[in-house]
Amino acid sequence: MAKRAILVFRFDYKANDSSIRELEELASAAGYEVVGTLIQTRVEDPKYNIGRGKVHELRDMVTREKADKVIFFNTLKPSQTYNLRKELGVDVIDRYELILEIFAQRAGSQEAKLQIELARLKREVSFAREYINLSKRGELHGFLGGGKYAVDAYYTYLSNRIALIERVLEKIRAQKNARWARRSEAGLYAVSLVGYTGAGKSTLFQRMTQESVYIDGKPFATLSTLSRRTKILGYPVIVTDTIGFIDSLPEQLIDAFYTTLGETLLADVVVLVVDVSEDIGEIKRKFNASISVLSDLGVPLGKVVIAANKIDLMEAEDIKRKAAVLQASGLPVVPVSAKQGVGLKRLSEVIVSKFPDKVTETLLIPSDGGMLEEVLTKCKVVDISGTWDGKIRLVVEGRANIIEKLKARYREQ
Numbered sequence: 001m002a003k004r005a006i007l008v009f010r011f012d013y014k015a016n017d018s019s020i021r022e023l024e025e026l027a028s029a030a031g032y033e034v035v036g037t038l039i040q041t042r043v044e045d046p047k048y049n050i051g052r053g054k055v056h057e058l059r060d061m062v063t064r065e066k067a068d069k070v071i072f073f074n075t076l077k078p079s080q081t082y083n084l085r086k087e088l089g090v091d092v093i094d095r096y097e098l099i100l101e102i103f104a105q106r107a108g109s110q111e112a113k114l115q116i117e118l119a120r121l122k123r124e125v126s127f128a129r130e131y132i133n134l135s136k137r138g139e140l141h142g143f144l145g146g147g148k149y150a151v152d153a154y155y156t157y158l159s160n161r162i163a164l165i166e167r168v169l170e171k172i173r174a175q176k177n178a179r180w181a182r183r184s185e186a187g188l189y190a191v192s193l194v195g196y197t198g199a200g201k202s203t204l205f206q207r208m209t210q211e212s213v214y215i216d217g218k219p220f221a222t223l224s225t226l227s228r229r230t231k232i233l234g235y236p237v238i239v240t241d242t243i244g245f246i247d248s249l250p251e252q253l254i255d256a257f258y259t260t261l262g263e264t265l266l267a268d269v270v271v272l273v274v275d276v277s278e279d280i281g282e283i284k285r286k287f288n289a290s291i292s293v294l295s296d297l298g299v300p301l302g303k304v305v306i307a308a309n310k311i312d313l314m315e316a317e318d319i320k321r322k323a324a325v326l327q328a329s330g331l332p333v334v335p336v337s338a339k340q341g342v343g344l345k346r347l348s349e350v351i352v353s354k355f356p357d358k359v360t361e362t363l364l365i366p367s368d369g370g371m372l373e374e375v376l377t378k379c380k381v382v383d384i385s386g387t388w389d390g391k392i393r394l395v396v397e398g399r400a401n402i403i404e405k406l407k408a409r410y411r412e413q
């Protein structure tokens with residue numbers, strides 16, 4: 001049976017509907033049934049985050065609705081969590097921990113599991129720092145037994161464990177990077193699919209690679225990057241599916257997860273998938289959040305193509321209007337339906353038009369010895385014909401450095 005949760009929002013000025021909707025989606029993605037929502041507009045109360053009067057209201061709601069858990073939209077200090085748990089008699093978590101719960105439920109790869117542990121530990125460290133400060137000021141009020149020495153020992157343990165995990169992750173990433181380098185050595189162009197969670201990246205990835213991947217309607221279906229070889233309009237490419245973006249992701253999570261997006265930097269073309277079936281306000285909010293992640297990662301906007309996805313759910317007029325909104329960013333926009341395979345040819349053309357260092361060359365190769373196969377895996381063959389002396393003449397297109405190497409071996413004499 002689903003656990004029953006109450007959501008709590010404290011806004012400094014005024015309530016924000018999309019924050020409310022997003023926390024609801026996250027809670028249901030983590031498997032909670034939302035049985036109540038409490039909203040307050042006020043400045044932060046140091047002891048409970050929300051005001052004391054609201055805490056009483058919340059306690060009554062917990063009893064009435066038989067809730068198992070209270071989930072705060074706001075980031076809670078450890079002392080606030082402690083005070084709230086004591087006051088409410090049920091578990092209290094915040095948005096950060098909720099996201100970690102989802103990640104933990106979905107982590108398949110060793111890399112994702114380690115990233116989650118790293119994010120947990122980093123948060124624990126910031127808590128341990130607060131404990132240390134409180135204990136120095138003599139304000140611990142018993143919410144961590146054992147006192148200052150225990151906290152110090154714990155802090156040391158955390159630091160060592162973090163260092164260990166970072167080393168292991170470093171190794172895993174070095175292997176991934178080496179694999180990546182080998183592939184680009186082989187002449188493959190790299191295309192990364194990025195975008196807000198739920199935009200349809202994995203669905204598009206599946207379309208482009210014929211590879212079945214985990215897809216569902218809930219946030220963070222994909223947690224670690226996945227790369228596959230395929231061809232786009234004849235060009236050999238490596239396509240990468242990535243973790244979804246989300247608004248105001250806590251810093252420690254960015255550290256732990258967005259490093260997996262590092263490969264995006266190496267990509268030749270970045271396809272930003274946007275769900276345009278939503279209303280314009282949401283489209284803009286998620287688009288801006290995505291652009292800001294890309295610029296944090298250092299991805300040049302010149303590499304970016306927008307795939308305006310889910311047009312199968314929309315009227316023609318609506319598609320035009322929303323495409324125009326995205327076009328205002330100056331980036332190329334291609335309307336698509338990843339689900340139904342609409343618009344993919346146009347998308348492919350725009351992607352290919354952005355491939356750097358593209359050259360065309362004529363090669364003359366012997367018709368035996370498997371050379372044709374090698375050439376086919378490294379570049380696009382535009383034209384093929386035989387010669388009077390039994391060789392094969394190929395007109396090829398591909399990355400300059402690769403073509404140069406092939407040319408040195410198979411130049412038309």
Ligand SMILES: Nc1nc2c(ncn2[C@@H]2O[C@H](COP(=O)(O)OP(=O)(O)OP(=O)(O)O)[C@@H](O)[C@H]2O)c(=O)[nH]1
Binds near residue numbers: 215
């Ligand atoms: N109608 C419609 N639904 C789509 C389309 N593309 C994806 N979806 C649906 O949108 C939901 C999310 O799709 P995913 O491909 O998992 O999205 P994602 O961007 O990989 O999501 P994360 O991995 O969570 O970041 C699923 O329910 C898909 O079936 C589309 O073109 N049309």
Ligand SMILES: [Mg+2]
Binds near residue numbers: 201202203221242
């Ligand atoms: Mg996905």
